[in-house]
Amino acid sequence: MTGNEPVARPILHSRLVNPPFGDPGVYVGFMFEKRGLLFDLGDLQPLSDRKLLRVRQVFVSHTHMDHFTGFDRLVRIFLGREKTLHLFGPPGFIDRVSHKLAAYTWNLVASYPTDFTLMVGEFGTGGTLTRARLRCRGAFKPEKLDPMATRNGVLVDEANYRVQAAVLDHGIPCLGFAVEEHRHVNIWKNRVEAMGFRVGPWLRDLKQAILRDDPDDFPFRVRWREDGTTRETQRPLGELKAELTQIVPGQKIAYVTDVAWNEDNRAAILVLARDADLFYIEAAFLEEDAELAARKRHLTAAQAGWLAREAGAKRMIPFHFSPRYSDREDALRHEAEAAFTGATKLRGASPA
Ligand SMILES: [Zn+2]
Incomplete structure (x- = not known):
């Protein structure tokens, strides 16, 4: 640093992996470092191998196909490299990862000169991180590691940033995440x-x-x-x-998708995404289909906008639009934006 005026520059830059009707996911890159984070592992096609190889940590909300089908591509790119990839997901995640890997034949890997390693963590309501290591040379058989206690759901705390998770409800446990740069x-x-x-x-x-x-x-x-x-x-x-x-102050980016509109979720999301600079939030359905959204345990665009507003987010990026609205994208965006700016009030959303 020189005597010139110090400049505030965010070190994190993020983008949706796919357009909003495509598979959900966010890629986070770093300004001064070849490092990346991935939120969800749906279709990763828009990301180059070079970008994916920068990924150190992956955060999976849940393992419905549209959030997990990209796992194979990621493993394939890392295979044969001396790299470690950290993955985090909801309860049952270690089994899901192990089963995906067990679908392939690994008779040749024991003699590989490199040992690509997956460190997998499962985060549930108890706040404990259950952990396993799956090594390429070990044919990706999961080795149990000691569980780790977490504080306030902080899964990762690095020199420049930390990532926090909240257990949310999508009919199954589903994780929401927030990445925050340190001051x-x-x-x-x-x-x-x-x-x-x-x-x-x-x-x-x-x-x-x-x-x-x-x-x-x-x-x-x-x-x-x-x-x-x-x-x-x-x-x-x-x-x-x-x-x-x-x-x-550090920049904060929150990522929430596939969540039911209920009291517990609202409370947890408002804590997780509090004052986020950027809030990626699913807006799957229109409010006119609120009953359908409730049955599928998804948010409507208005509910997404309301949550972003109540959390004090500076900017909201709605995504994970249901394909049923493929010719009504503007309607979804307008509905979310109107609730976010407070132009329309959401019925029944008053935080009782
Ligand atoms: Zn989904």
Whole structure:
């Protein structure tokens, strides 16, 4: 970083894998890194092999075909590579993955020079992550690993981001997800010297103290080398924060699909997607077919818009449109948008 004004740039960029009438799914890429995340594994045809090979973690809402049929393509591309792929899904997911792999013959893989490995995690209402490892050289026989406790449904917590899951109801358990960048702390380096200090490792400690939310009156130790000697002083953390740093909030992207319109789902979705910058939410049916939507445990466009509005999402991207409306895409979009902006009120949706 230079003394120039630090710029807030989101590191995550996301897109729907398919058009809204196609299989559901979102690909998330990273600005400064060849890394990708995938939400759901339906038809992956629009994604190049190069893009798919960047994927480190895959989050599957449930294993209905339109959300899981792309698994084979993914495995085929990774096979023969020294790579590890992490997959997360609802209860029963390890079995689903194992059965898919067991459909193929693996008599030649034991001598492969590489060992493509799948780390599979199952997340249910207890908040525990049940885990298994399936190695190529082991013919993808699942090896049980110790279960892991999660906090607030956080499945993955990496240097730049974390991914959280919520167990929702689609007649079967179905996971909703939110990926969130960590806050960044940018330092105005030109101001460091203006305060009489020099740059040094203390700036890294300063960033960490801020990200830990240490109190503003904490006496922070500033320590630097100057003219061959070490110098040291103390300043309140709040003062250094105000003078030297810019705190950039992380971007949040939520992904919710295949969920029934019921009280528990609404409550869980509103927590999961709270203040999302981008909310991908299914809008399968029109409100005029609300009964059909209820039978199929899907949302209507108006319900999707209502949820995005109540969650305080900045932007909503409706998807997973039912093919029955293939010539009425505008109607679905308008209905979702009208509920999102509050132009129309949804009947019976008041959070009692
Ligand atoms: Zn579906």
